[in-house]
Amino acid sequence: MIQSISELTGKTKVLGIIGDPISHSLSPLMQNAALRALGLDYIYVPFRVRPEELSTALLGLQSLNVAGFNVTIPHKTAVVGLVDGLSREAELIGAVNTVTREGAHLIGHNTDAIGFLSAITEGMGFDPAGASVLLLGAGGAARAALVALAQAGIENITIANRTQSTAENLLSLLKHAGSRASGSHTSLAAVCADRALLGSFDLVVNTTSVGMGGTAFANFDVTWLKPGARIYDMVYVPSETPLLQAARAAGIKAMNGASMLAAQGESAFRLWIGCDPPPGLMLERVLSALAALS
Numbered sequence: 001m002i003q004s005i006s007e008l009t010g011k012t013k014v015l016g017i018i019g020d021p022i023s024h025s026l027s028p029l030m031q032n033a034a035l036r037a038l039g040l041d042y043i044y045v046p047f048r049v050r051p052e053e054l055s056t057a058l059l060g061l062q063s064l065n066v067a068g069f070n071v072t073i074p075h076k077t078a079v080v081g082l083v084d085g086l087s088r089e090a091e092l093i094g095a096v097n098t099v100t101r102e103g104a105h106l107i108g109h110n111t112d113a114i115g116f117l118s119a120i121t122e123g124m125g126f127d128p129a130g131a132s133v134l135l136l137g138a139g140g141a142a143r144a145a146l147v148a149l150a151q152a153g154i155e156n157i158t159i160a161n162r163t164q165s166t167a168e169n170l171l172s173l174l175k176h177a178g179s180r181a182s183g184s185h186t187s188l189a190a191v192c193a194d195r196a197l198l199g200s201f202d203l204v205v206n207t208t209s210v211g212m213g214g215t216a217f218a219n220f221d222v223t224w225l226k227p228g229a230r231i232y233d234m235v236y237v238p239s240e241t242p243l244l245q246a247a248r249a250a251g252i253k254a255m256n257g258a259s260m261l262a263a264q265g266e267s268a269f270r271l272w273i274g275c276d277p278p279p280g281l282m283l284e285r286v287l288s289a290l291a292a293l294s
C-alpha cells in the first residue's frame with residue numbers, strides 16, 4: 001500500500017468500493033490500513049456510482065483493470081445480474097458485496113455471511129450448532145445471516161418481521177442452504193408479547209434498521225430471554241442502540257455490527273490478496289472512526 005501519493009506508480013493495483021452514497025463508507029479506511037500494514041502496492045478507492053450507471057461502471061472497472069471491488073447500498077442485488085459468475089453464498093443470498101476478477105471475468109461473492117458468522121463465533125464466543133435463533137428482519141442483511149446460520153447447523157429459527165410475505169420467502173432459503181433446521185415466521189409484536197417464545201432463544205439477531213439514530217423496538221423485554229442468551233445487533237451507529245443498552249443493563253452478552261463490518265472486509269481482502277490482513281487491524285480502525293463520530 002501507498003504511504004504517500006508520490007509512491008503511486010504504474011504498477012500500483014487498484015481496489016475499490018462502489019455505492020451511492022459512498023462518502024460515509026469506512027471500507028477505504030480499514031482496507032487501506034491493512035494494505036499499508038503489509039506493504040502491498042495497492043490502493044483502495046471509493047467510487048460513487050448512481051444506480052442508472054451501474055452497468056457502465058462495471059464495464060469501466062473491468063476496462064481499467066481494477067483488481068477487485070466491494071459493492072454496497074444500493075447495488076448489492078443488482079450486481080448479481082451483471083457479473084459473469086457467482087459464489088455459492090452470493091447465489092443463495094441473492095446479493096454481492098465483493099467482486100473478484102478471474103481473467104476477463106467478474107465473480108460476485110458475498111462476505112457478509114462469513115463476516116456475520118465470524119462476528120458471533122469469534123467475537124461473541126457463540127456456537128451456532130444446535131441453537132435456536134430469533135432473527136429480527138427479513139431483508140438483505142437477514143438473508144446473509146440466515147445462510148450463515150443455516151450452514152453453521154442451527155436447529156431452529158424464528159423470523160420476526162413487519163412484512164410476513166418477505167419473512168416467508170426468507171424461510172425457503174433454509175432448505176436451499178442445505179439446512180434441516182425448522183423455521184417459522186411471526187410479527188415483532190407477537191414475539192415481544194410471548195414470554196415463553198422469547199425465553200426459548202439462544203441468540204437474537206437484529207438485522208433491521210431499528211436502533212439507527214437511537215430508535216428502539218417497542219415492548220422488547222430482554223429480561224425475558226433465557227440466561228446465557230446473546231444479542232447481536234448489526235447496527236453500529238450509534239455504537240450502543242437502545243437494544244444493546246438494555247442488554248448491558250440486564251447483563252446479557254451483546255455486540256454491535258462493527259465486528260461484522262470488519263470481518264466482511266477481512267474476508268474480501270483474503271479473496272483479493274490471497275493472505276490474511278493483520279489480525280484486529282480493520283476492527284481497530286472501524287472502532288476509532290466510529291468513536292470519532294460520537
Ligand code: ATR
Pocket residue numbers: 136137138139140141142161162163166207208209210
Ligand atoms: P438490508 O439490506 O440492510 O437488510 P432491507 O433489505 O431494506 O435492508 O431490509 C430492511 C429490513 O428492516 C426489513 O426486514 C424491514 O422490514 P419489512 O420487510 O417489513 O420492510 C425492516 N425494517 C425497516 N424499518 C423497520 C421498522 N421501522 N420497524 C421494523 N422493521 C423495519
